Amino acid sequence: xxxxxxxxxxxxxxxxxxxxxxxxxxxxxxxxxxxxxxxxxxxxxxxxxxxxxxxxxxxxxxxxxxxxxxxxxxxxxxxxxxxxxxxxxxxxxxxxxxxxxxxxxxxxxxxxxxxxxxxxxxxxxxxxxxxxxxxxxxxxxxxxxxxxxxxxxxxxxxxxxxxxxxxxxxxxxxxxxxxxxxxxxxxxxxxxxxxxxxxxxxxxxxxxxxxx
Numbered sequence: 619x620x621x622x623x624x625x626x627x628x629x630x631x632x633x634x635x636x637x638x639x640x641x642x643x644x645x646x647x648x649x650x651x652x653x654x655x656x657x658x659x660x661x662x663x664x665x666x667x668x669x670x671x672x673x674x675x676x677x678x679x680x681x682x683x684x685x686x687x688x689x690x691x692x693x694x695x696x697x698x699x700x701x702x703x704x705x706x707x708x709x710x711x712x713x714x715x716x717x718x719x720x721x722x723x724x725x726x727x728x729x730x731x732x733x734x735x736x737x738x739x740x741x742x743x744x745x746x747x748x749x750x751x752x753x754x755x756x757x758x759x760x761x762x763x764x765x766x767x768x769x770x771x772x773x774x775x776x777x778x779x780x781x782x783x784x785x786x787x788x789x790x791x792x793x794x795x796x797x798x799x800x801x802x803x804x805x806x807x808x809x810x811x812x813x814x815x816x817x818x819x820x821x822x823x824x825x826x827x828x829x830x
Contacts (some may be wrong), residue, residue: 622724634689635698637788640788645702647679647696648687648696648702648771649678650686651673651695654670666795670693675695677756693776694771694774695770695771696769697768698769699749700765705747706739707741707805708762708763710733710735712734714760715718715736715737717757730793731786732787732789733770733786735759737789738769740793742795744797746762747762771785774786
């Protein structure tokens with residue numbers, strides 16, 4: 619298997635290298651890209667992320683992801699769902715995260731990543747859960763990252779328009795990756811929609827659709 623790439627100037631004992639190795643050792647389909655910046659959406663006025671990929675990430679899988687790991691990069695993400703065997707609960711609000719953890723305290727034992735606006739909670743891969751935004755009926759600002767999606771992850775970092783450096787950070791909770799809580803699963807919007815014969819095409823994220 620291809621080794622993680624690093625230049626002669628890189629230190630394999632560095633914290634950055636150790637974090638990436640933790641993901642690869644756990645079987646995550648992690649890859650890197652040169653950098654990420656943000657921009658102001660002229661329509662909504664919302665500051666959004668703009669990752670500068672040097673590879674079409676839809677072509678990355680477990681057979682080639684390590685070919686796209688470069689310790690000189692500052693952007694890192696993994697292909698969620700089956701390729702990493704992880705379904706990600708992406709909560710873009712500290713308040714909504716606190717509400718969710720109050721309702722489901724077992725989530726405090728899950729591997730969790732701190733993002734700019736909230737948290738990513740890693741659950742065991744659940745094939746029947748859809749990748750989508752605004753995914754919960756009982757919680758706001760919650761997306762699901764599963765098949766055909768990616769999740770930014772440590773040691774990814776970027777700088778906002780006001781100069782703030784944002785770093786994705788693994789929380790020090792000795793967490794594991796466990797079953798998607800059955801009670802929380804019942805809150806998924808997909809299970810509260812009326813079934814029709816209409817075919818709905820969910821598109822891949824474009825610039826500006828990437829959540830925190």
